[in-house]
Amino acid sequence: MSQSKIEWTEKTWNPTTGCSKISPGCANCYAETLSNRLKAMGVEKYKNGFELTIHHEEIEKPYRWTKPSMIFVNSMSDLFHEDIPFRVIKKVFEVMNKCDWHVFQVLTKREGRLLELNKRLNWSPNIWMGVSVEDESRKYRIDFLRKTDSYVKFISFEPLLEPIQNLNLQNINWVIVGGESGAKARPIKKRWVMEILDQCRKLDIKFFFKQWGGINKKKNGRELNGKIFNEFPPYNNGQIDLF
Numbered sequence: 001m002s003q004s005k006i007e008w009t010e011k012t013w014n015p016t017t018g019c020s021k022i023s024p025g026c027a028n029c030y031a032e033t034l035s036n037r038l039k040a041m042g043v044e045k046y047k048n049g050f051e052l053t054i055h056h057e058e059i060e061k062p063y064r065w066t067k068p069s070m071i072f073v074n075s076m077s078d079l080f081h082e083d084i085p086f087r088v089i090k091k092v093f094e095v096m097n098k099c100d101w102h103v104f105q106v107l108t109k110r111e112g113r114l115l116e117l118n119k120r121l122n123w124s125p126n127i128w129m130g131v132s133v134e135d136e137s138r139k140y141r142i143d144f145l146r147k148t149d150s151y152v153k154f155i156s157f158e159p160l161l162e163p164i165q166n167l168n169l170q171n172i173n174w175v176i177v178g179g180e181s182g183a184k185a186r187p188i189k190k191r192w193v194m195e196i197l198d199q200c201r202k203l204d205i206k207f208f209f210k211q212w213g214g215i216n217k218k219k220n221g222r223e224l225n226g227k228i229f230n231e232f233p234p235y236n237n238g239q240i241d242l243f
C-alpha cells in the first residue's frame, strides 16, 4: 500500500509503523484504527498492530519509485518517536537525501526530539518538515520547528479542535487545516479555519484546506467559501524553488 488518499500527498512510505498517544489530537488516531484492522485481516506488515515496529526492508523503497512524487513519510507512525533509534532515523534521512527527485513530507508531534536531533541530520531541500498543532496549548511546537534547519517548514492543524489565534508564522512555508473524521469526530467551526487562513494571508503562506471531516467526510467535502484551497509550497518535479 503506497498510493495515498490523503489530499496533500501522493504516496505514503512507512519504514516504521505503530506509535503511542501523546496529545489530544491522538485521541481518535486513524493510524491506530487502521493498523488494528490490518492486523485482524492478517496483513504481515501489521502483525504487531499499533506497536512501534521498524521495517528495515522498507527503508530503501523510495529508490525503486522512479517517478518524482510527493511522499508522506510515516503516515502510520511518527518518525521522531522515542522508540525509534537515531541510526534508523539517520538512515531514513540518507534515503531522502539521495532520492532528490522526490519530495518527502515528514510530520511529527515529537517536536522535542526533532529539535534535539536537528543538528545531527542532513536536511536536503526536498525534505519538508512539519508539526501538528491541534489546539492553543500545542502552539509551542511551531517554535521548535522554526529552530530546525529544514528548508521547508509546515504546520498541520488537523484535527483542529479549537480556535488558535495570535500565531507566529514567521518562516513557515505551508499550512494545512482539517477537521476530524470518523465515528467519534470532534466538531470544527468555520470561524476557526477562517482565522488561520487570515493569519496565513498576512504573511503570504500557502494554505491547504484538507476537509471539514465529521461522520460523513465525503458529504461534508472540502470547500471553504465556495473554493477549494489546494496550495503547496513551490516545487517543480521534486525540485523546490527556494524562496
Ligand code: SF4
Pocket (backbone or CB within 6 Å): 019, 020, 021, 022, 023, 025, 026, 029, 030, 031, 032, 075, 076, 077, 078, 109
Ligand atoms: S502521534 Fe500521530 S500516529 Fe502517533 S498516536 Fe498520535 S496521531 Fe497517532
